[in-house]
Amino acid sequence: MFYYLNIVLLCLSLSLASCFKKKQSKQDELPLQDTLRFNISTEPPTLDWSKATDTTSSLIVDNVMDGLLDYDSSKGSLKLKPALAEKWSSTPDSKTWTFTIRKDVKWNDGKEFKASHVLDGWERLLNPKTASEYAYFLYPIKNARAYSEGKIKDFSKVGVSVNEQGQLVVELEEGKSYFPYFVTHTSTYPIRKDIIEIHGDSWTDPKNIVTLGAYNLKVWEHDKSIILERNTNYYNQAAKIKNILIHIIPESGTALNLFEKGRLDAIRDLPSRELPVLRKRKEYRSHPILATYYYGINVEQKPFDDVRVRKAFNMAIDRKKITDLLKGDQIPLTGWIPGNLLGYDSSLGLNFNPEKARELMDEAGYKDRSTFPRVVISYNTHEDHKRVAEKVQAQLKKHLGIQVELSNEEWKTYLQSLKTGRQQIYRMGWVADYPDPDNFMTLMTSYSENNHTNWGSGRYDALVEEAGVLSNERERVKLYMEAQKILVEEEVPVIPIYSSQSHWLISDRVAVFPLNIMGKVSFKEVQLR
Amino acid sequence: MNIFSFKTLLSVFFFICLSLTLILSFLNYEIPSWLWLVDLGGLLAFFSYYTIKKRMLAYVCKRILGALFTLFIIATVTFVLLRTLPGGPFDQEKTLPPEIKANIEAKYHLDRPLMYQYGYYLSGLVQGDMGESYKYIGRNISSIMAETLPISIQLGIYALILSYLLGIPFGVLAASRQNTWADRTLMVGAISGVSLPSFLVAPLLILFFCFYLDWFETALWEGPSYYILPLLVLGTRPVSFIARLTRASVLEVIQSDYVRTAKAKGLHHWTVLYKHVLKNSFLPVLTFSGPLIAGILTGSFIVEHIFAIPGMAKHLVNSVTNRDYPLILGATLIYSVVLIFSNLVVDLLYSHFDPRIRLS
Numbered sequence: 029m030f031y032y033l034n035i036v037l038l039c040l041s042l043s044l045a046s047c048f049k050k051k052q053s054k055q056d057e058l059p060l061q062d063t064l065r066f067n068i069s070t071e072p073p074t075l076d077w078s079k080a081t082d083t084t085s086s087l088i089v090d091n092v093m094d095g096l097l098d099y100d101s102s103k104g105s106l107k108l109k110p111a112l113a114e115k116w117s118s119t120p121d122s123k124t125w126t127f128t129i130r131k132d133v134k135w136n137d138g139k140e141f142k143a144s145h146v147l148d149g150w151e152r153l154l155n156p157k158t159a160s161e162y163a164y165f166l167y168p169i170k171n172a173r174a175y176s177e178g179k180i181k182d183f184s185k186v187g188v189s190v191n192e193q194g195q196l197v198v199e200l201e202e203g204k205s206y207f208p209y210f211v212t213h214t215s216t217y218p219i220r221k222d223i224i225e226i227h228g229d230s231w232t233d234p235k236n237i238v239t240l241g242a243y244n245l246k247v248w249e250h251d252k253s254i255i256l257e258r259n260t261n262y263y264n265q266a267a268k269i270k271n272i273l274i275h276i277i278p279e280s281g282t283a284l285n286l287f288e289k290g291r292l293d294a295i296r297d298l299p300s301r302e303l304p305v306l307r308k309r310k311e312y313r314s315h316p317i318l319a320t321y322y323y324g325i326n327v328e329q330k331p332f333d334d335v336r337v338r339k340a341f342n343m344a345i346d347r348k349k350i351t352d353l354l355k356g357d358q359i360p361l362t363g364w365i366p367g368n369l370l371g372y373d374s375s376l377g378l379n380f381n382p383e384k385a386r387e388l389m390d391e392a393g394y395k396d397r398s399t400f401p402r403v404v405i406s407y408n409t410h411e412d413h414k415r416v417a418e419k420v421q422a423q424l425k426k427h428l429g430i431q432v433e434l435s436n437e438e439w440k441t442y443l444q445s446l447k448t449g450r451q452q453i454y455r456m457g458w459v460a461d462y463p464d465p466d467n468f469m470t471l472m473t474s475y476s477e478n479n480h481t482n483w484g485s486g487r488y489d490a491l492v493e494e495a496g497v498l499s500n501e502r503e504r505v506k507l508y509m510e511a512q513k514i515l516v517e518e519e520v521p522v523i524p525i526y527s528s529q530s531h532w533l534i535s536d537r538v539a540v541f542p543l544n545i546m547g548k549v550s551f552k553e554v555q556l557r
Numbered sequence: 558m559n560i561f562s563f564k565t566l567l568s569v570f571f572f573i574c575l576s577l578t579l580i581l582s583f584l585n586y587e588i589p590s591w592l593w594l595v596d597l598g599g600l601l602a603f604f605s606y607y608t609i610k611k612r613m614l615a616y617v618c619k620r621i622l623g624a625l626f627t628l629f630i631i632a633t634v635t636f637v638l639l640r641t642l643p644g645g646p647f648d649q650e651k652t653l654p655p656e657i658k659a660n661i662e663a664k665y666h667l668d669r670p671l672m673y674q675y676g677y678y679l680s681g682l683v684q685g686d687m688g689e690s691y692k693y694i695g696r697n698i699s700s701i702m703a704e705t706l707p708i709s710i711q712l713g714i715y716a717l718i719l720s721y722l723l724g725i726p727f728g729v730l731a732a733s734r735q736n737t738w739a740d741r742t743l744m745v746g747a748i749s750g751v752s753l754p755s756f757l758v759a760p761l762l763i764l765f766f767c768f769y770l771d772w773f774e775t776a777l778w779e780g781p782s783y784y785i786l787p788l789l790v791l792g793t794r795p796v797s798f799i800a801r802l803t804r805a806s807v808l809e810v811i812q813s814d815y816v817r818t819a820k821a822k823g824l825h826h827w828t829v830l831y832k833h834v835l836k837n838s839f840l841p842v843l844t845f846s847g848p849l850i851a852g853i854l855t856g857s858f859i860v861e862h863i864f865a866i867p868g869m870a871k872h873l874v875n876s877v878t879n880r881d882y883p884l885i886l887g888a889t890l891i892y893s894v895v896l897i898f899s900n901l902v903v904d905l906l907y908s909h910f911d912p913r914i915r916l917s
Contacts, residue, residue: 037576051587
């Protein structure tokens with residue numbers, strides 16, 4: 029009897045349910061014709077732009093905030109355009125920079141934007157208490173490093189100030205012609221100290237945050253979605269679309285399913301195995317990005333202390349075969365600077381040449397290949413890295429007659445091992461922080477923390493430093509060419525493999541969706557049909 | 558038995574409230590706070606009444622004290638193991654300048670001796686503060702758990718209900734029709750259900766139900782049509798497992814003397830099965846239930862990943878990849894609490910199903 033009673037009760041509660049109210053999600057209130065639906069692959073670790081270091085956080089911050097300058101993505105170029113600063117100039121030695129601040133800018137709580145807000149932002153970024161990972165972005169500024177180390181307590185000694193005309197004056201330790209790129213970066217955006225003081229860590233909650241960009245942060249449901257709403261008081265041309273609904277979807281296949289079902293308007297990072305099919309579709313777009321993939325060689329370890337062996341390895345790798353295998357439109361790279369950047373030259377570097385490679389091996393004393401020491405290529409655990417490493421392994425076997433071993437480690441373990449310098453050949457990548465060759469070139473200087481090859485060349489360091497100061501593009505290119513020749517032709521501590529492409533599907537609903545090589549997504553320029 | 562006794566009416570009311578909560582949450586309706594209170598109060602009242610009536614209060618208290626000690630051990634061991642992992646939370650592709658790393662480590666007390674960090678963590682824990690995430694800067698572990706755990710529990714409860722609702726009848730049916738086509742079909746299904754990984758089942762179901770039939774949504778977590786596929790995928794394995802366990806133990810019980818007696822008395826086949834056999838063959842399923850409940854309630858990484866469900870399981874996995882020490886500890890502790898608690902409930906239920914078992 030109890031059995032029937034239970035069923036009766038269940039029906040009763042079912043009918044009772046109808047007396048209750050349906051949960052209203054904020055997403056339901058967004059009218060489709062005025063909403064762009066986008067996805068990001070992880071929850072943004074933080075929206076506090078002094079602390080954010082990852083691309084997901086930057087994507088959101090970039091759309092709710094502006095920096096002093098911005099990329100002009102409309103032309104697909106990397107030219108800068110005014111944003112919070114209307115003009116900028118420097119002394120001929122690129123050592124002192126002056127930014128003239130716009131007067132008509134208001135924060136979305138109505139307060140006027142001032143140059144001091146930039147100063148506050150930079151102070152907070154450098155302050156040791158903030159413990160910001162990107163504090164080093166401002167290290168070119170005079171005394172900034174000392175302030176961040178806590179050696180100087182007085183921020184007024186740091187080379188940044190506001191002059192009588194209300195302009196922001198920046199004094200650098202050494203001249204840097206590409207310094208304006210730095211102020212496009214989210215970490216250098218102005219902040220509202222008063223707001224942060226009131227709310228503490230929760231100042232980035234939608235109800236507390238104060239911004240001045242084209243969009244306002246309306247909803248942030250952790251791990252689920254973010255909604256941005258057009259800022260009607262934006263100082264520049266207002267955004268075309270009123271609402272941006274951003275779902276947090278970790279799996280690219282899931283995002284693809286939702287796109288197929290018309291639930292997303294644009295997706296990127298398409299699943300690589302699907303690319304051969306997806307690229308035939310009319311919604312497909314792709315563009316190069318400033319990201320490179322390379323193998324570093326530890327030049328202190330035998331047999332790689334011999335430059336001939338390094339060259340032989342380099343020449344025995346057929347990059348085209350690797351990019352064909354990956355099927356992601358990657359561009360084979362033999363030089364160090366990737367395409368679309370000043371100083372790129374496809375003729376640079378050592379080309380695939382198995383005969384020459386074999387000769388070099390013979391010269392190096394390994395005519396009898398069986399005497400060649402044990403060599404290990406290490407990479408962090410990832411399917412694509414594995415495929416590349418296996419291809420390289422096969423090519424070395426085929427062209428040089430050498431059997432190398434492969435070793436993979438989980439990411440953080442891998443990073444730890446890199447620091448110990450035990451690796452012989454290691455996989456690494458680099459994604460540009462700012463679109464200037466300097467970002468790639470300084471990576472391999474002898475004092476760079478990211479150079480795990482133990483290789484260093486005074487000549488290379490000097491060339492890179494000199495080029496960083498120059499503002500004449502032609503002269504800079506000349507120096508970078510010379511430095512790259514040392515790196516990828518003469519000394520060869522690195523084997524560049526390819527530079528990457530970004531792949532998109534953009535639905536027919538979207539009329540304009542500007543893409544750029546920095547991978548920035550600017551929603552204010554997107555238009556729906 | 559008097560249907561209108563106070564006790565019966567109370568339990569009927571409680572039953573209605575509980576099922577109402579489940580139905581409302583499934584239909585994505587707002588659940589008023591009084592309903593939550595009634596549910597919680599009802600569960601607590603039921604739990605205390607049961608323990609006192611069965612004279613198990615001392616036993617439960619002992620178990621809870623033991624659980625606290627277990628949690629302390631778990632926290633300590635996890636803490637120590639984490640520090641032996643190579644690579645730290647702030648190691649990344651772009652190496653940080655040493656002074657910046659020092660600033661960050663100072664902020665999170667990582668520059669202090671290990672014993673200090675351990676003491677600091679424990680003293681926070683005692684006050685209910687699990688610390689701040691390293692990865693999700695400025696977010697408290699408790700708030701991360703408070704936001705993600707309910708979603709995992711919601712999905713988990715649906716999957717659990719499905720598992721018992723389908724698994725047990727399937728098992729009984731297979732056992733009572735042993736060696737017929739029904740038995741074989743069900744067991745082949747169960748074997749496939751146990752052995753097929755969810756990352757295969759999920760895409761197959763998505764392909765069939767979303768792209769061919771267009772019945773459900775492919776992903777996200779917004780309403781009934783979003784819930785069904787994940788709960789099917791999450792439920793597949795437990796349904797199959799429970800069906801197999803039930804079948805095996807029903808087959809064993811069915812041969813005992815008292816069942817023969819019941820049949821000889823002329824009782825209906827199904828009455829014998831459901832009234833006399835099932836209760837005694839439920840023990841193996843119950844044993845399996847403790848870890849099952851804990852595992853399912855804290856979510857499945859793969860199911861949450863594929864369906865973009867904002868649950869807790871991803872933190873159990875990703876926090877380790879990120880070396881986010883406080884989050885790893887927090888997630889581990891939450892999982893342990895759920896596991897210990899569900900094991901306690903299972904032990905209490907033992908004595909209900911088998912009066913020979915005395916807990917004291």
